[in-house]
Amino acid sequence: MRQKAVRMSRYWLFKSEPDAYSFERLHDERVTPWSGVRNVVAKNNMLEMKLGDLGFFYHSSIAQPAAVGIVRVVRTAYPDFTAFERGGEYYDPRSTPDKPKWMMVDVEYVEPLAHPVTLARMRAEPRLLGMSLLKRGQRLSVQPVTPHEWKIVLELSKQSE
DNA sequence: GCCAACGTTGGC
DNA sequence: GCCAACGTTGGC
Numbered sequence: 001m002r003q004k005a006v007r008m009s010r011y012w013l014f015k016s017e018p019d020a021y022s023f024e025r026l027h028d029e030r031v032t033p034w035s036g037v038r039n040v041v042a043k044n045n046m047l048e049m050k051l052g053d054l055g056f057f058y059h060s061s062i063a064q065p066a067a068v069g070i071v072r073v074v075r076t077a078y079p080d081f082t083a084f085e086r087g088g089e090y091y092d093p094r095s096t097p098d099k100p101k102w103m104m105v106d107v108e109y110v111e112p113l114a115h116p117v118t119l120a121r122m123r124a125e126p127r128l129l130g131m132s133l134l135k136r137g138q139r140l141s142v143q144p145v146t147p148h149e150w151k152i153v154l155e156l157s158k159q160s161e
Numbered sequence: 162g163c164c165a166a167c168g169t170t171g172g173c
Numbered sequence: 174g175c176c177a178a179c180g181t182t183g184g185c
Contacts, residue, residue: 163185
């Protein structure tokens with residue numbers, strides 16, 4: 001049978017250091033552009049996103065890195081304006097409004113996980129072997145999550161540790 | 162177009 | 174604070 005061009009909605013994982021941008025801050029702001037991604041693979045992942053796709057919000061670079069909440073894509077990929085801001089932290093002279101090199105999506109706050117699912121908890125789950133996030137040296141700030149992995153992490157979030 | 166050097170990420 | 178992993182840069 002021929003594969004349809006239409007694909008299932010996908011799931012994602014958005015990493016952020018809470019000091020830089022936390023899930024609590026997204027709660028207050030409701031929607032944020034996912035700006036500042038300067039990695040080609042992460043950018044390509046954002047180009048793949050469709051309206052309504054869901055993702056985990058993951059806090060990194062802390063004592064207990066963990067998925068803490070759920071977000072929804074509410075605007076598909078468009079040029080990352082922070083790359084145009086001369087003198088700004090994310091300025092990249094190779095990216096121009098005519099030929100933008102970096103893209104971003106907008107994500108909306110959906111809800112917190114009942115319990116954060118720590119990286120350690122995910123590593124301890126045999127069914128999550130092979131999850132992109134758990135691979136050695138995985139640094140991608142925007143990653144795909146399979147429907148199967150999505151379901152399992154949600155399940156784990158319902159257990160208290 | 163190869164690849165060594167360098168910088169960054171992020172868990173530990 | 175260390176350092177492994179990996180992307181990027183730039184010399185050739």
